[in-house]
Amino acid sequence: MPEAGPPSTEEIAAAIPDEASQTFIDRFRGEVIRPDDHGYDEARQIWNGMIDKRPAIIAQCTGVADVVEAVNFARDNDLLVAVRGGGHNVAGTALCDGGIVIDLSEMNGVRVDSEEKTVRAGGGATLGDVDRETQVFGLATPLGVVSKTGIAGLTLNGGVGHLRRKHGLACDSLESVDIVTADGAVLTADHDQHEDLFWALRGGGGNFGVVTSFEYRLHAVGPDVFGLFVVHHGDNAVEVFQQFREYAGSASENASVLPFYLFVPDTEEFPEEAWGEPAVGVLGCYVGAIDDAEAEFHSLRSITDPIVDFSGRMPYTELQTLLDADYPDGRQYYWKATYVDEFTDDLLDFAVHHGNESPSALSTVDLWHLGGAISARTQDATAFWHRDKDFMLTFEANWDDPDMNDENVAWVREGIDEVRRLEAASGGYGNFPGFNEDPGRAIFGGNYDRLVEVKTEYDPENLFRSNQYIAPDTDGD
Numbered sequence: 001m002p003e004a005g006p007p008s009t010e011e012i013a014a015a016i017p018d019e020a021s022q023t024f025i026d027r028f029r030g031e032v033i034r035p036d037d038h039g040y041d042e043a044r045q046i047w048n049g050m051i052d053k054r055p056a057i058i059a060q061c062t063g064v065a066d067v068v069e070a071v072n073f074a075r076d077n078d079l080l081v082a083v084r085g086g087g088h089n090v091a092g093t094a095l096c097d098g099g100i101v102i103d104l105s106e107m108n109g110v111r112v113d114s115e116e117k118t119v120r121a122g123g124g125a126t127l128g129d130v131d132r133e134t135q136v137f138g139l140a141t142p143l144g145v146v147s148k149t150g151i152a153g154l155t156l157n158g159g160v161g162h163l164r165r166k167h168g169l170a171c172d173s174l175e176s177v178d179i180v181t182a183d184g185a186v187l188t189a190d191h192d193q194h195e196d197l198f199w200a201l202r203g204g205g206g207n208f209g210v211v212t213s214f215e216y217r218l219h220a221v222g223p224d225v226f227g228l229f230v231v232h233h234g235d236n237a238v239e240v241f242q243q244f245r246e247y248a249g250s251a252s253e254n255a256s257v258l259p260f261y262l263f264v265p266d267t268e269e270f271p272e273e274a275w276g277e278p279a280v281g282v283l284g285c286y287v288g289a290i291d292d293a294e295a296e297f298h299s300l301r302s303i304t305d306p307i308v309d310f311s312g313r314m315p316y317t318e319l320q321t322l323l324d325a326d327y328p329d330g331r332q333y334y335w336k337a338t339y340v341d342e343f344t345d346d347l348l349d350f351a352v353h354h355g356n357e358s359p360s361a362l363s364t365v366d367l368w369h370l371g372g373a374i375s376a377r378t379q380d381a382t383a384f385w386h387r388d389k390d391f392m393l394t395f396e397a398n399w400d401d402p403d404m405n406d407e408n409v410a411w412v413r414e415g416i417d418e419v420r421r422l423e424a425a426s427g428g429y430g431n432f433p434g435f436n437e438d439p440g441r442a443i444f445g446g447n448y449d450r451l452v453e454v455k456t457e458y459d460p461e462n463l464f465r466s467n468q469y470i471a472p473d474t475d476g477d
Helices: 009-015 017-025 064-076 127-137 149-155 197-201 236-250 290-298 316-321 345-356 402-420 440-458
Strands: 032-033 058-059 081-084 098-102 110-113 118-122 172-179 186-190 210-219 223-231 257-263 278-285 313-315 331-341 364-369 391-399
Touching: 017 064, 017 257, 058 064, 058 223, 058 236, 064 098, 064 172, 110 127, 110 440, 118 127, 127 149, 127 316, 127 402, 149 210, 172 197, 186 197, 197 223, 197 440, 210 316, 223 236, 223 316, 236 257, 257 345, 278 290, 331 402, 345 391, 345 402, 391 402
Parallel strands: 058 098, 081 098
Antiparallel strands: 032 058, 110 118, 118 210, 172 186, 172 210, 223 278, 223 313, 257 278, 257 364, 331 391, 364 391
């Protein structure tokens, strides 16, 4: 006799006592959506088209009180919990099968204190929401590179963006959070209150509760910056990467640069004769004087006669949206990353070869230049461990045909596995996690044991377990 499969979403929903469900609905101010309700299929859609999960309940929160109700309801009824902020985590942790989604997308308010140079943003806010408000005052906090990304998942996993070498990771500018923990308590964690929890939330992922708001320190950025975006022919790929490697050795901390192997998009911004051609793009930002940026990036723009060069002075908000069109809702995505101490000739050759072998012309191989303000902190200063690495190598599979899922996932996994065999490579990044198949120690390194201690204190029953990275110590050791 075959083994019975897991209970369906409908079976799980039916198993929740009617009285408990109705009490929850009555106390909840936002909308509660269940599988039979109108709008359910729309409400369970997230950015990555690969993710197709059917939660028993989607609780669209209007405020902290709703989050408390949802957490208490989930705990009392032993429901799997997923937390949705912007819904952009590539692994799809914003959804779960058969459990409850605590949806913060309506909690997206942003308030800037220009005198104190801080901003507080709701857990459902996106990068674009924050940038829009802070740039009114010529201020910014380091976030990511695609404006539709949610600040929550990005920050909790560290957060690399255009300001990383000047101002560090997103979590490095975090001043405080408001969080609902597994027992339904509402806490403020900062440098003076619940310091252990605050430490864990800066790079330790969404393992410890539901963060309802983030307070960031702001920095003088914009309204205009120098944006670097030049695309060179693929025939010159090795030469471009070599020039970047030479440049990186003496790069200014005002500059954050990302070279990537790609295929030229068939869009009007690029010459038609180059469509589909292998290429190397160089993307970056300089937050100092524009004249200094011209000199800083000259070697990266003049290596060859490029296909296009979009570089120049631009609003910071424009730079932050430059890649948005490349990552539309509903496309299939599978990304993984590892860190490398040195971009060796062997690694360079492999990046070019493997990039060219991609089954999708939408995919890229990316090399993030780290260092600067990221490495200025010690590895145990926050939960984000991999501060000592000079580069992060990322394989991004992006494609539209679901029938090509296996080929594209295999391309990423094979690439990452081969790089990780090298002595110079190690670890992984929580925002480019594949499907969370890597062990927690690969993500958190030497900070893992301390994270387990914090998890054991604040979530001993492992209510927040959807990413499976950190489990509480049940042995009491």
